[in-house]
Amino acid sequence: EDQVTQSPEALRLQEGESSSLNCSYTVSGLRGLFWYRQDPGKGPEFLFTLYSAGEEKEKERLKATLTKKESFLHITAPKPEDSATYLCAVQGRRGGSNYKLTFGKGTLLTVNP
Amino acid sequence: DTGVSQDPRHKITKRGQNVTFRCDPISEHNRLYWYRQTLGQGPEFLTYFQNEAQLEKSRLLSDRFSAERPKGSFSTLEIQRTEQGDSAMYLCASSLSGRDTFSGNTIYFGEGSWLTVV
Numbered sequence: 001e002d003q004v005t006q007s008p009e010a011l012r013l014q015e016g017e018s019s020s021l022n023c024s025y026t027v028s029g030l031r032g033l034f035w036y037r038q039d040p041g042k043g044p045e046f047l048f049t050l051y052s053a054g055e056e057k058e059k060e061r062l063k064a065t066l067t068k069k070e071s072f073l074h075i076t077a078p079k080p081e082d083s084a085t086y087l088c089a090v091q092g093r094r095g096g097s098n099y100k101l102t103f104g105k106g107t108l109l110t111v112n113p
Numbered sequence: 114d115t116g117v118s119q120d121p122r123h124k125i126t127k128r129g130q131n132v133t134f135r136c137d138p139i140s141e142h143n144r145l146y147w148y149r150q151t152l153g154q155g156p157e158f159l160t161y162f163q164n165e166a167q168l169e170k171s172r173l174l175s176d177r178f179s180a181e182r183p184k185g186s187f188s189t190l191e192i193q194r195t196e197q198g199d200s201a202m203y204l205c206a207s208s209l210s211g212r213d214t215f216s217g218n219t220i221y222f223g224e225g226s227w228l229t230v231v
Contacts (some may be wrong), residue, residue, distance in 0.1 A: 004155075034220070043117075043204055043222040044156065066176075087155055099144060100169070101220060103155030 001041045002092045006104035013078055013111050021073040021107045023088030033071050034101060035064050036087040044087055078111045085109070117223035119205050122208050125229045126195055133191045134206040134226045138207030143186050146220065147180055149173065156204055156222075162188060163210070195230045 005024045013019055025033065032051050036044035048057045050066040057064050061082065063074040073086055085108050089101035118137040126132050138145050143164050148156035159178070160170045163227075164185035177195075182188040192199055202225040208218045 032218075036222075041225075041227075043119075043224045046219055046221055049219055089155070090134065099161050099163075100146065100158045101156075102158070105155050 002090055002102040004088055004090055004102055004104035006086075006088050008105050008107060009105065010108040011110070013075075013109070014098055015111055016077045016111050017081055018076045018078070020022070020075070020111045021086055021088075021109070023071040023073070023104060024069060025071070025088070026069075027092040027102075029093035030101045031091040031093055033066055034089045034091065035062075035071070035073055036089065036105065038085045038087055040085075047086075075109070078109075080111045080113050083111045117205055117207050117221055118173060118224050119203075119223040121226060122224065123227045123229075128197060128230055131193045132228060133189055133193065134203050134205075134228075135154060136188045136190070136205030136223060138187070138205070139209075139221060142207035142209045142221075143185065144208045144210055144218070144220075145182055146206040146208075147188070147190050148206065148222075150202045150204055150225070151200075159190075159203075182204055192228070195228075197230045200228055200230045 007022045032049045035047040038044045048064040053065050053068045059078050065072045085106040087106045089103040111113045120135045145162040147159040158171050159174050160180050162182040177193045180190045196224045204225045206220045208220045215226040
């Protein structure tokens with residue numbers, strides 16, 4: 001069974017203080033690792049998909065990296081508007097089909113001005 | 114392209130009543146998913162459609178839950194005889210399957226439908 005563990009559960013940063021969120025996973029054949037951002041009371045908003053170890057993707061102040069066992073979401077010089085819950089999910093191979101995501105519990109990021 | 118649309122956004126119902134949620138996926142997306150999310154948890158998979166065929170149902174989906182996707186377009190999720198444990202946000206998502214089986218396919222979520230059972 002696919003599993004995703006995110007750490008820390010909560011992270012509080014000062015504006016401009018860079019940090020990283022961790023996503024450890026076990027999956028039977030990785031099809032993709034996804035990062036989503038979720039604001040309170042809203043659905044997850046897609047950020048990145050990573051497909052293979054060594055891959056990196058960037059978007060504004062966010063950079064996602066992937067190894068064979070974990071992914072990191074690096075946040076550089078965060079702003080208060082980056083405050084949200086960041087969700088990590090994996091999509092594995094199940095009988096040759098590629099569909100559902102298995103999510104972690106998320107990291108609640110708070111950036112103080 | 115207006116994204117995945119869900120209705121209603123919020124529903125308060127009394128225990129024992131039936132409720133139905135509707136999801137309109139991104140146009141031309143052939144895959145549609147339902148997830149459930151409770152406070153402090155990540156979304157949990159409930160069921161999945163490819164076009165109009167329901168291909169998998171999670172063990173979380175009891176007999177009181179039924180989902181349909183007539184004609185492979187919009188989908189409905191019905192919960193019969195609601196219980197307080199059904200209180201959660203019900204998320205719909207959609208994606209487009211591709212020929213490249215070595216790449217994942219991006220799954221886009223709607224804003225969710227909040228259910229409160231009192």
